[in-house]
Amino acid sequence: MSTSTALLTDHYELTMLSSALRDGTAHRPCTFEVFTRRLPDGRRYGVTGGTGRVLDAIENFTFGEAELAQLAEHRVVDEETLAWLRDYRFQGQIDGYPEGELFFPGSPLLTVRGTFAEAVVLETLVLSILNHDSAIAAAGARMVSAANGRRIIEMGSRRTHEESAVASARAAYLAGFTATSNLEAGRRYGIPTTGTAAHAFTLLHDSERSAFESQIAALGTGTTLLVDTYDITRGIELAVEVAGPELGAVRIDSGDVGVLARQAREQLDALGAKNTRIVVSGDLDEYAIAALRAEPVDGYGVGTSLVTGSGAPTAEMVYKLVEVEGRPVAKRSSHKESRGGRKAAVRRYKDTGTAVEEVIFQTAPGASEPVLGPHDRFLQIPLMRDGKRVADLPTLEDDRQRLRHALVTLPWEGLKLSHGEPAIPTTFHTA
Structure with missing residues (x-):
């Protein structure tokens, strides 16, 4: 199978390309x-996520014979366009917010010049990468904040597309998750992996005790035992009997996990397993956490809500033309207006380190930049130069x-889970 990402494009993009090649505008900067x-x-x-994956994808964005044959067979483009695509390599410049940087309405997250x-x-x-990864990273960051320093594990692979699962695990790790259950994410990105048995493993065995004995024999007493397949009180009792008071953790995956966690803690302490941790899972989101x-x-183990963006599966980003041959251009459609010209951004901070404003400004020759305060900083960094990833x-x-x-x-209110305005305002520098 080809490793090219070239057909991760859209029909209408190639329609514009063909038309621009025909009328001579295709090569305008x-x-x-x-x-x-x-x-x-x-x-x-918002949380910027996926920038590294975007750079990987652009480096692999080439049209091989298989991709060209597909386009030719279905007459997507004409012969002139096929010839141009055969030699395609991105040779332009890209600047943008690094991954993990916060963003707000209007923030110039990525600037592509060519x-x-x-x-x-x-x-x-x-857009497919940034919208997905940024949505997952933002949801993950809210969950990490709600967890308030407690471990949080990504385990949503079975609730999304197989490739989205790997990308989601990466975005969750960026957001501060401790580990993932997705082994491919561990292989590709070096993310710590972890996991425990499911209810099927307990049901496989003739008794809950024999299931626990098997897992302990294979993985040692530091493992996590799932104790709520049958009766949770009996499950905890058996877990400590089999593993001893040095049992690593128990997992609760159903029921009123708050009440059950309290009861489990009391029971574990009474059994002498005071250092045995309690992990909960089962349809958790930032509000439940x-x-x-x-x-x-x-x-916490989090699955479905994380890989679906916890109700916001896209970051609602758009990719807009803002400059042609150095001339600002802008869309004026009602409710979809854009600001012309290439832009950059500065974030302003108080002496205490609290962010107070994001200032966006044009970078055209002769345009003025905002004056930096002692704690302010530019947000974009160089990402690609002449089609090559920056070292x-x-x-x-x-x-x-x-x-x-x-x-x-x-600001403290910016971390609230309730509805409200963006944590800091975005302004456009026009002086």
């Missing part, structure tokens, strides 16, 4: 920007730390 006009309902910040032809064919590729903050829970870009671990720090800089 252009700038496209990725931004969102609004945050998903109820969200106070000819119209080489940049326009990237729209679907770029926040509601469990006062309970004796040591860790020494931040690692996934760097990006995790960036997000952790960024969340600390938000």
Whole structure:
């Protein structure tokens, strides 16, 4: 199977390409920007996710014979366009927010510069990755904040597309999740993996005791035993009998997990297993996690709500042409207006480190930049130059730390799970 990502484009992009090649406008230098006009309902910040995957995808965005044959067979494009696509390699420049950076309405998350032809064919590729990964990262960040320092494990692979599962695990790890159950994500990205048995393993055995004995024999006493297949009180009793008081953890996957966690803690302590952790799972989201903050829970397993963006499966980003041959261009359609010209952004901070404003400004020759305060900083970084990835870009671990720090800089109300305005305002510098 081809490793090219070229057909992760859209029919209408190739329609525009063919027309532009025919009328001679395809080679005009252009700038496209990725931004969102609004945050998903109820969200106070966005999290940039997927930038590294975008760069990987662009590097593999070539049209081999299989892709060209598909386009020719279905007459998607003409012969001139097929010839142009055969030699396609992105040769332009890309700047953008690094992964883990927060964003707000209007933030110029990604700036793509090149000819119209080489940049326009990237729209679907770029948006499909950024919209998905940023949505998962934002949902994950809210869950991590709600967990308030407790371990949180991504385990949603069976609730989404197989490739989305790997991308979701990566975005969750960026957001601060401790580990994933997805082994492919561990292989590709070096993310810690973990997991325990499901109810099927207990049901397979003739008794709950024999299931626990088998798991302990294979994995040692530090493993996590699922104790609610039958009667949870009896399950905990058997777990400690089999593993001893050094049992690593028990997992509760159903019922009123808050009440059950309290009862489990009392029972474990009474049995001498005071260091045995309690992990809960089962349709958790950030609201359920926040509601469990006062309970004796040591860790959470999150699946469906994480990989579906917890109600916001897209970050609502768009990819818009903002400059042609140095001339600003802008869409004026009602409710879908855009601002012309290539832009960059500065985030302003108080002396205390609290973020107070995001200032967006044009970078055209002669345009003025906002004056930086002592704690302000530019947000975009170079990502690709002449079609090549910039050396020494931040690692996934760097990006995790960036997000952790960024969340600390938000005003306290910006971390609320309730509906409200974006955590900090976005303004456009026009002086």
